[in-house]
Amino acid sequence: MTRNNPPRSGGSAGRSGRSGGRPGQVAHPKWSNRSARPAATDREGYTAQTAPRAPREEAPADERTAPQGRRPGKQTVRPPKALRTGEPKSGAAAKRASTAASGPRAESKPRVPSGDPLVGERYEVEVGPVAHGGGHCVARHEGRVLFVRHTLPGERVIAQVTEGTTTSRFLRADAVEVLEPAKERIAAPCPFAGPGKCGGCDWQHVTPGGQRKLKGQVLTEQLAKLGGLTPAEAGWDGSVEPVGGKLPAGEVPAWRTRVQYTVDPETGRAGLRRHRSHDVQPIDRCLIAAEGVTELGVEARDWDGVAAVEAVAATGSSDRQVILRPRPGEQLPLVELDRPVSISRVDEQGLFHRVHGRTFVRERAAGRTWRVSEGGFWQIHPQAPDTLVDAVLEGLDPQWGEMALDLYCGVGLFAGALADRVGEDGAVLGIESFKQAVADARHNLAALENVRIECDRVETLLPRTGITATDLIVLDPPRSGAGRETVAHLVGLEARRIAYVACDPAALARDLAFFREGGYRPVSLRAFDLFPMTHHFECVAILEPVGEGPGGNE
Numbered sequence: 388m389t390r391n392n393p394p395r396s397g398g399s400a401g402r403s404g405r406s407g408g409r410p411g412q413v414a415h416p417k418w419s420n421r422s423a424r425p426a427a428t429d430r431e432g433y434t435a436q437t438a439p440r441a442p443r444e445e446a447p448a449d450e451r452t453a454p455q456g457r458r459p460g461k462q463t464v465r466p467p468k469a470l471r472t473g474e475p476k477s478g479a480a481a482k483r484a485s486t487a488a489s490g491p492r493a494e495s496k497p498r499v500p501s502g503d504p505l506v507g508e509r510y511e512v513e514v515g516p517v518a519h520g521g522g523h524c525v526a527r528h529e530g531r532v533l534f535v536r537h538t539l540p541g542e543r544v545i546a547q548v549t550e551g552t553t554t555s556r557f558l559r560a561d562a563v564e565v566l567e568p569a570k571e572r573i574a575a576p577c578p579f580a581g582p583g584k585c586g587g588c589d590w591q592h593v594t595p596g597g598q599r600k601l602k603g604q605v606l607t608e609q610l611a612k613l614g615g616l617t618p619a620e621a622g623w624d625g626s627v628e629p630v631g632g633k634l635p636a637g638e639v640p641a642w643r644t645r646v647q648y649t650v651d652p653e654t655g656r657a658g659l660r661r662h663r664s665h666d667v668q669p670i671d672r673c674l675i676a677a678e679g680v681t682e683l684g685v686e687a688r689d690w691d692g693v694a695a696v697e698a699v700a701a702t703g704s705s706d707r708q709v710i711l712r713p714r715p716g717e718q719l720p721l722v723e724l725d726r727p728v729s730i731s732r733v734d735e736q737g738l739f740h741r742v743h744g745r746t747f748v749r750e751r752a753a754g755r756t757w758r759v760s761e762g763g764f765w766q767i768h769p770q771a772p773d774t775l776v777d778a779v780l781e782g783l784d785p786q787w788g789e790m791a792l793d794l795y796c797g798v799g800l801f802a803g804a805l806a807d808r809v810g811e812d813g814a815v816l817g818i819e820s821f822k823q824a825v826a827d828a829r830h831n832l833a834a835l836e837n838v839r840i841e842c843d844r845v846e847t848l849l850p851r852t853g854i855t856a857t858d859l860i861v862l863d864p865p866r867s868g869a870g871r872e873t874v875a876h877l878v879g880l881e882a883r884r885i886a887y888v889a890c891d892p893a894a895l896a897r898d899l900a901f902f903r904e905g906g907y908r909p910v911s912l913r914a915f916d917l918f919p920m921t922h923h924f925e926c927v928a929i930l931e932p933v934g935e936g937p938g939g940n941e
């Protein structure tokens with residue numbers, strides 16, 4: 388794009404021998420948050436239901452938390468009597484599965500089985516490598532593949548089949564007895580973790596270092612299998628970096644600032660879902676829930692008439708929020724919690740309605756306060772936003788006057804950080820499809836004249852912007868990744884550097900292969916343990932055009 392601001396002094400000007408606009412660039416007004424809403428806004432008629440949903444649906448599944456007994460400062464909220472709702476849709480968008488994986492698809496629905504059931508059968512097996520996507524390892528019994536949870540590579544265990552029949556391609560199983568333990572095995576600190584129990588954590592039985600090793604093995608395997616890359620070729624040192632300091636074995640970090648509870652219809656108590664099940668594991672406390680969530684006391688009260696409770700504890704502010712999903716035809720109950728809290732309900736169309744207090748929380752990160760409304764994406768680990776922003780800025784090294792794209796920008800986290808660096812001579816364009824997140828991003832970055840946020844799907848809007856070149860790109864897509872077509876468009880923009888933030892190593896590895904086809908290679912890759920005790924982690928890959936920088940082959 389041609390900007391109507393002065394030529395930059397650094398950035399990609401040197402690379403392309405350009406000092407201002409580029410050949411073939413389409414005139415484009417300087418991106419401004421203050422301009423009228425871009426034409427694309429709302430053109431697709433997105434609503435909260437139709438826009439792709441974001442965050443916690445795509446990140447670690449399942450849930451957490453709770454204290455016992457009432458606490459001081461209890462708050463009572465009585466919702467309008469007339470409030471009645473139907474059963475909410477289950478959120479198909481939440482189930483975007485990874486497109487490629489070495490393990491069984493974590494989100495796949497159990498099919499109607501043929502053959503004789505094997506559930507409950509027990510086999511002694513030697514456990515092989517960890518597999519991508521479900522906290523399980525691969526084992527074999529009489530030629531058949533078993534995906535076994537609650538175990539570790541190298542162990543000898545008794546695996547009890549949890550899903551599968553005599554005709555299944557593979558079986559799922561839990562390690563119910565450990566005959567030969569791995570050295571990374573510890574006694575699970577959480578009493579609700581283990582075979583048949585809470586599905587939230589995968590690796591309570593593994594030392595923190597052992598968990599990171601497993602995540603590193605998954606990333607190595609996916610890079611090789613789907614990206615055709617060795618760790619060295621990906622610019623990765625092979626480590627998964629701990630966030631918030633290393634913890635001794637047996638200590639559990641209380642990192643989860645957003646917890647989705649499911650209410651047991653029999654008891655009215657909020658608990659956590661069992662693995663691949665709608666059954667509720669009653670809990671009295673979730674060890675990985677952040678203190679602010681635990682303090683609400685969600686597990687200690689009755690939730691008759693409610694199907695699900697989401698609790699949010701913001702970082703850097705005292706904002707607390709609870710989002711209730713009532714059962715069909717039920718009236719919202721009297722809500723009593725142990726701390727002041729905003730309350731919303733979500734209806735059967737997935738629309739949010741304010742019951743009490745604010746419809747958003749205020750998060751602090753990267754030197755700013757961020758408004759994040761219900762349904763909008765925000766990283767769950769309190770240190771994730773700063774960690775990822777630092778990694779992106781370090782990798783991109785934005786220069787004054789550069790142009791940058793923040794794709795899948797959510798409430799504007801990377802756009803804000805980039806805008807500070809490129810300054811008033813540069814510009815940042817954020818693209819996000821969830822309408823409320825776009826409204827939040829515009830609010831959050833309203834003071835920055837060099838930022839503009841547009842509302843649409845990246846793959847739809849990007850080709851329509853008229854932008855034919857940019858200096859920098861950050862993309863932070865949902866779990867399914869960016870995909871071939873979007874990557875093909877991005878490589879055509881001739882960015883000096885691209886930062887790819889990824890929560891699914893399979894989608895990342897696949898997209899890195901697409902980038903390579905388009906002439907970009909990763910020059911650095913970092914992996915962060917932002918979801919301790921689960922199999923999830925986050926990556927930041929920095930890409931450059933092939934032939935640029937050290938190790939280039941042109």
Ligand SMILES: C[S@@+](CC[C@H](N)C(=O)[O-])C[C@H]1O[C@@H](n2cnc3c(N)ncnc32)[C@H](O)[C@@H]1O
Binds near residue numbers: 794821
């Ligand atoms: C992983 S989040 C990243 C958000 C933001 N970068 C952050 O760190 O807070 C992915 C975001 O992409 C949005 N999204 C999903 N599919 C999209 C698409 N096809 N086009 C644009 N945005 C999309 C989601 O609504 C969500 O806000």
